[in-house]
Amino acid sequence: PHHHPPQGDLLLAMTFSNDLWDKFDDVCKRISNGKNFTGSYSKFLKKHAEIESNYAKSLSRLCKEKAFAPELELGTVKQAWVVYREELDAIAQQHEALSQKMVQQAEAVQSYLTEAKKTRKALVANGQKIIAELKKAETTESKAKANHESLRKKNDEAEDEADKVAHTPKEDKARKSAAAALKKAEAADHEYKESVRLLQDAQRKFHQDVMPKVLDDLQQLEEGRVDSMREWLVAATDAVDAVPPMMAQHATAMKDSAQAIDKAQDLDTFIAGIKSGAQRPPEAQYEPYVSGNAARRRSSSMATITRPGSSDSSNPFGAPSSPSSSSPSIAHSNSVSSFATIRKGSTALSVSPPDGATPKIKPTSVAVMKVRAMYDYTATESNELSFPANSMITVLQKDDSGWWQGELNGRVGMFPSNFVEDLSSSPTLSASATPTPSFASPA
Helix, strand or coil: CCCCCCCCCCCCCCCHHHHCCCCHHHHHHHHHHHHHHHHHHHHHHHHHHHHHHHHHHHHHHHHHCHHHCHHHCCHHHHHHHHHHHHHHHHHHHHHHHHHHHHHHHHHHHHHHHHHHHHHHHHHHHHHHHHHHHHHHHHHHHHHHHHHHHHHHHHHHHHHHHHHHCCCCCCHHHHHHHHHHHHHHHHHHHHHHHHHHHHHHHHHHHHHHHHHHHHHHHHHHHHHHHHHHHHHHHHHHHHHHHCHHHHHHHHHHHHHHHHHCCCHHHHHHHHHHHHCCCCCCCCCCCCCCCCCHHHHHHHHHCEEEECCECECCCCCCCCCCCCCCCCCCCEEEECCCCCCCCEEECCEEECCCCCCCCEEEEEECCEEEEEEEECCCECCCCCCECCECCCCEEEEEECCCCCEEEEEECCEEEEEEHHHEEECCCCCEEECCCCEEEEEECCC
């Protein structure tokens, strides 16, 4: 007879009792593996809960750290950062809530294992008992059968021997031996019949009564565990699935606050908060240094230079001038004592002619060279040459005092040599009777 499988939502095509009646050990192993897996799932949930909780706490602490507070920022950026940290902290709370759900589910799984443990052990023990009884009955029956057959054989041999010695003095003894053998054979037969009855009882328990019920209960226990695993996993998935939508809501708030950042508003707020309303200072001007002695010499020892175009043959430099024949003469002091020290990077450049220098004109050759202005220079005297930076100036006269005479765009005048750099590698000398001014210190 076939035992009916347990009733449920789904009637299984195969059952433990019908199809695994001879695989009780394998069924027990399946039940044990299921129990161990369920236990590991409970541990997994606890680990998951721990990770979520630690992450939530770490994220929440990060959001509240003063080192990342928005005090250094202002306006819409500050507001966006405040919202970002608040929403991120709210996300951390979602992870903490997920952690709590995992803890609750782990506790439910552990509770199931505790309740199922007693039932599982009782069923396995009962099934093992039925199997042990069946094996014992089979062994007893096998031995009783062998003994019964052996004694029956001996009884037959004793009867044959008695027949052989019939009507002889040995017959009486042979009949007594045959009778004793028969008695033993009959006792063995009774014992054998009893062992068969016991084996039949054990077989009925194993195949019809007890073991099918044990197998059905074990199957029901496993079905319940599998159903519970489905419910637990669905619940865990729902718990995890609930986090992203909440995170999405917080992320939307974070994104909206970030997109609301207004650079113009923030900069206007910053400027309005600290501006003084003061006016800008005037542009700085270079002021050359002139000592008192040099200033006096400048006023007392001026050399007069007549522009080309006039009939004055006393022009000591013969430099080109503007086309105008009515240009005024340019007075030049050969004894400018010093001019302002300027800096190029960290190097100070200065030229100071010797005190008491006086102009002295003598005919010589004029060395013509080109120089480039490194800085703007504004004349402070009428006989000086003004120029902007990068101007190309033709040098007409050089002096050890550091003041040179040059020509730029038809204008001739004196300028400080440390405002220019030499561009000519080999100056061209032009012989001329033009007198060359020299600077001689008084004896």
